[in-house]
Amino acid sequence: MQQEILDILQKNSRISDEELAVMLGTDAATVRAAIKEMEDKGIITGYKTLIDWEKAQEEVVVAYIEVRVTPQRGQGFDKVAERIYQYPQVTACCLMSGGFDLFVVVEGKTMKEVALFVAEKLATIDSVLSTSTHFVLKKYKENGVIFNRPRKDEREAVVL
Amino acid sequence: MTIKDMIKPNILATPPSGIRKYFDLINEMKDAISLGIGEPDFETPWTIREEGIYSLEKGKTFYSSNAGFIELRQEIARYMARKYNLEYDPSTEILVTVGGSEAIDITLRTFAGPGDEVIVPEPSFVAYKGCTMFCGATPVPLELKAEYEFRIQPEQILSCITEKTRAIILAYPNNPTGAIMEYEDYAKIVEVLRDKDIIVISDELYSELNYKGKHVSIAQFPEMKEKTIVINGFSKAFAMTGWRIGFACGHADAMEQMKKIHQYAIMCSPTTAQFAAIEALRNGEPEVRKMVDEYNRRRRVMVDGFNRIGLKCFEPYGAFYCFPDIRSTGLSSDEFCERLLMEEKVLTVPGNAFGACGEGFVRATYATSLENIREALTRIARFVERVRA
Numbered sequence: 001m002q003q004e005i006l007d008i009l010q011k012n013s014r015i016s017d018e019e020l021a022v023m024l025g026t027d028a029a030t031v032r033a034a035i036k037e038m039e040d041k042g043i044i045t046g047y048k049t050l051i052d053w054e055k056a057q058e059e060v061v062v063a064y065i066e067v068r069v070t071p072q073r074g075q076g077f078d079k080v081a082e083r084i085y086q087y088p089q090v091t092a093c094c095l096m097s098g099g100f101d102l103f104v105v106v107e108g109k110t111m112k113e114v115a116l117f118v119a120e121k122l123a124t125i126d127s128v129l130s131t132s133t134h135f136v137l138k139k140y141k142e143n144g145v146i147f148n149r150p151r152k153d154e155r156e157a158v159v160l
Numbered sequence: 161m162t163i164k165d166m167i168k169p170n171i172l173a174t175p176p177s178g179i180r181k182y183f184d185l186i187n188e189m190k191d192a193i194s195l196g197i198g199e200p201d202f203e204t205p206w207t208i209r210e211e212g213i214y215s216l217e218k219g220k221t222f223y224s225s226n227a228g229f230i231e232l233r234q235e236i237a238r239y240m241a242r243k244y245n246l247e248y249d250p251s252t253e254i255l256v257t258v259g260g261s262e263a264i265d266i267t268l269r270t271f272a273g274p275g276d277e278v279i280v281p282e283p284s285f286v287a288y289k290g291c292t293m294f295c296g297a298t299p300v301p302l303e304l305k306a307e308y309e310f311r312i313q314p315e316q317i318l319s320c321i322t323e324k325t326r327a328i329i330l331a332y333p334n335n336p337t338g339a340i341m342e343y344e345d346y347a348k349i350v351e352v353l354r355d356k357d358i359i360v361i362s363d364e365l366y367s368e369l370n371y372k373g374k375h376v377s378i379a380q381f382p383e384m385k386e387k388t389i390v391i392n393g394f395s396k397a398f399a400m401t402g403w404r405i406g407f408a409c410g411h412a413d414a415m416e417q418m419k420k421i422h423q424y425a426i427m428c429s430p431t432t433a434q435f436a437a438i439e440a441l442r443n444g445e446p447e448v449r450k451m452v453d454e455y456n457r458r459r460r461v462m463v464d465g466f467n468r469i470g471l472k473c474f475e476p477y478g479a480f481y482c483f484p485d486i487r488s489t490g491l492s493s494d495e496f497c498e499r500l501l502m503e504e505k506v507l508t509v510p511g512n513a514f515g516a517c518g519e520g521f522v523r524a525t526y527a528t529s530l531e532n533i534r535e536a537l538t539r540i541a542r543f544v545e546r547v548r549a
Contacts, residue, residue, distance in 0.1 A: 004453070007453070008457070022460055022461050022464045023457035023458075023460055023461055024457070024460070025460050153528075155197050155199060
């Protein structure tokens with residue numbers, strides 16, 4: 001049941017325990033207990049809303065940044081990653097295989113703001129060797145959701 | 161003589177589908193919610209669509225062999241073995257058709273003609289009766305009962321059999337009731353059918369949409385396999401309704417004759433759809449699982465909703481339909497559906513559109529979004545309260 005609850009919540013975290021219970025053929029108390037357990041275990045780490053900020057008339061600039069770093073003895077990449085992900089401008093940070101080490105997503109209000117953040121904060125960290133910044137021009141799909149694609153029911157009202 | 165006088169009487173005598181009645185009405189309505197559409201609301205999974213597109217890009221636009229591409233028939237054979245434990249020889253025992261509908265038509269045309277009788281359980285998909293009548297044969301309705309959860313009973317079959325009976329249609333998981341038949345249910349009717357020279361036409365289009373357990377086919381009973389034509393397809397399971405592709409499996413001697421009709425009438429199934437279908441069987445399974453899980457959640461919401469409203473609804477374990485009993489409102493099926501549409505803009509289908517014994521019930525499909533289902537249930541609750549007041 002855990003897996004099914006997660007499947008549903010991932011698509012719609014606003015759903016009520018009662019609605020979930022009906023969908024899963026159980027009762028609300030059981031659902032509440034299962035969710036609580038997953039929250040306590042850190043399986044569920046939070047609840048967010050997917051927003052197409054462009055439609056909300058809010059200018060948001062997103063940059064994907066490749067960062068090459070020197071790993072530190074005894075701490076590997078974790079220490080430098082920690083220094084990076086603490087910034088509120090950083091919305092994601094991962095250790096990568098391949099040609100660079102850390103993949104960092106930075107959000108800001110303007111391109112200049114993001115560029116300055118990278119130049120002043122990221123690039124100047126001791127163990128950072130180089131950064132390569134890619135600005136997002138258009139988002140087609142995020143978190144499994146395709147943007148700008150209104151789902152219209154095109155089925156014939158009645159066929160047979 | 162008018163042109164109408166020149167039309168064959170058995171064609172004129174066949175009524176058009178009763179489901180179509182409200183078509184024009186709902187098209188003109190704003191904010192109407194249709195629980196009337198008998199097809200998945202999901203688009204065909206992309207991996208399947210992409211193979212169809214790819215085949216066109218490569219210029220694969222020619223006829224296939226009459227029975228369908230051998231690669232597709234091989235995949236169908238593997239699928240039937242893997243999922244339903246049924247072995248069919250891809251070269252002689254499988255025929256790819258234009259949807260399950262064509263398979264139903266050519267099977268009936270192969271086995272039934274003037275003077276013959278075909279047992280058609282009701283309520284059921286409207287095409288069985290129509291196709292039987294087009295052959296000049298007589299459909300003999302078998303009235304399924306809500307008290308048996310619309311599962312067919314051996315004594316019901318016995319009471320329909322005459323010396324003219326050529327075939328019986330079985331359709332589980334069922335449209336419009338959502339009923340299924342389990343192994344023990346089939347075992348009981350196999351007792352009746354095993355020693356009869358009656359062809360079983362088993363329409364299993366909804367086989368993937370079983371929410372209780374593993375789908376059972378009557379052809380799994382060894383004594384029944386030879387005289388059973390199993391019909392299945394891609395429309396419901398893989399959300400491929402518009403592609404028009406299905407198949408029939410059965411004894412080679414039957415398939416050879418059915419293939420002749422298919423050959424002369426159709427030539428071959430659309431090849432773009434055939435290429436897509438190969439991909440569906442090879443890699444479509446995970447997407448099917450996702451859709452089935454989603455249907456199952458909606459199903460529970462809808463059944464729960466109808467029962468709360470006080471429209472008694474037995475638990476439908478298959479397809480994507482609920483078949484609530486609306487007799488407690490004091491309305492007939494037609495009145496209920498018409499008033500619900502006019503007053504609350506929710507389209508359901510009267511049960512009697514699927515046979516006279518469907519009176520007192522309506523069909524509502526959960527092949528629509530959860531939001532639509534919830535809103536429709538709110539409106540139905542309001543409507544029923546008003547009717548009862």
